[in-house]
Amino acid sequence: MNNPCGQHQHPHRLIQQPLDELTDRLRRHSRRVTGPRQAILDVLRRHQTPMSNRDIHAALGQGCDLATVYRNLHTLEGVGLVRRFDLGDGAARFELVTPEDDGHHHHLVCTRCSLVVEIDDCFPPEFEQSLAQRHRFARISHRLEFFGVCSRCEAGESRPGPVEA
Amino acid sequence: MNNPCGQHQHPHRLIQQPLDELTDRLRRHSRRVTGPRQAILDVLRRHQTPMSNRDIHAALGQGCDLATVYRNLHTLEGVGLVRRFDLGDGAARFELVTPEDDGHHHHLVCTRCSLVVEIDDCFPPEFEQSLAQRHRFARISHRLEFFGVCSRCEAGESRPGPVEA
DNA sequence: CGGTTCTTGCAACCCGTTTGCAATCATGTG
DNA sequence: CACATGATTGCAAACGGGTTGCAAGAACCG
Structure with missing residues (x-):
């Protein structure tokens, strides 16, 4: 990967x-x-x-x-x-x-058919830590999700329903 | 910064x-x-x-x-x-x-008082591009927000209302 | 200025989620 | 192993964000 x-x-x-x-x-x-x-x-x-x-x-x-x-x-x-x-x-x-596992991971969602792919990678924790320090925030966490159009939908074969605008 | x-x-x-x-x-x-x-x-x-x-x-x-x-x-x-x-x-x-500006940026939200800080940095676009390629997704985008407790709330002086659990 | 078309206000409605309440059940105790 | 007791459930009503149909009211074009 x-x-x-x-x-x-x-x-x-x-x-x-x-x-x-x-x-x-x-x-x-x-x-x-x-x-x-x-x-x-x-x-x-x-x-x-x-x-x-x-x-x-x-x-x-x-x-x-x-x-x-x-x-x-x-x-x-x-x-x-x-x-x-x-x-x-x-x-x-x-x-x-x-x-x-603490369950922390993200998703890649097809905005056309709602297909969800589990994503295991993320940006390095130092990024978040730096943010926390700069803004004096404690107990920091994030929410990150990706959106796009899957290959099947892009190819024209829509199946189920869409997810978001 | x-x-x-x-x-x-x-x-x-x-x-x-x-x-x-x-x-x-x-x-x-x-x-x-x-x-x-x-x-x-x-x-x-x-x-x-x-x-x-x-x-x-x-x-x-x-x-x-x-x-x-x-x-x-x-x-x-x-x-x-x-x-x-x-x-x-x-x-x-x-x-x-x-x-x-296309308006793309993120936020750091205090989960206690709802204070919102505008965040201008983000992970490099190659990260997202790589994800798109690996999973064959087109027109990829992301949604990223940070949550934590601001210094004032951490210090004990809560003010308005909370945002999320 | 007048007509056409876009917008607005109002009220009803949709959908995900929460909640009050009485009935039911899982569990620790004897 | 039966009981008491408090957690849990089902049901229905309520809630909050958001959407929509419709008739009245503007913007804007000529």
């Missing part, structure tokens, strides 16, 4: 975590292991790209209420099992986080 | 553009110069940090309907007079764009 500007890379979750391991992590945070939670974690386990609340609810097929999905994703995020992403279309997306 | 990683900088609007110049640009795009539009441009002229539709509407003080603000910011964005930013709190923000 190319590495312009010497940026570091975030090795991230390609391995599927066992469901038990996930629910154990819930228990460790004194959260109850309920049907909806297991179902949600199971759905996320099987997906490599970020899913919206609606996506998850749909994948659950009437398994639980949409409000429950929302509430649980908050909970899971708070506990660190899941990471929230904002791909610019007004709906939050979530991905499972592995214990080794 | 520091420049880690040799990233380039976007010199951006610090000069206040005359209102006439702005409305001229409207005319050039065959858009009518109406009261609400002048008022909105005038409000944006006087502000250096991004404003939400609500902010602008409030600053106009019953000057025009909120729906009109929304519609006009779309129009202004389409014409290139204004640039839209997403600071992660679910409300679009806008900044005036100067003719020389």
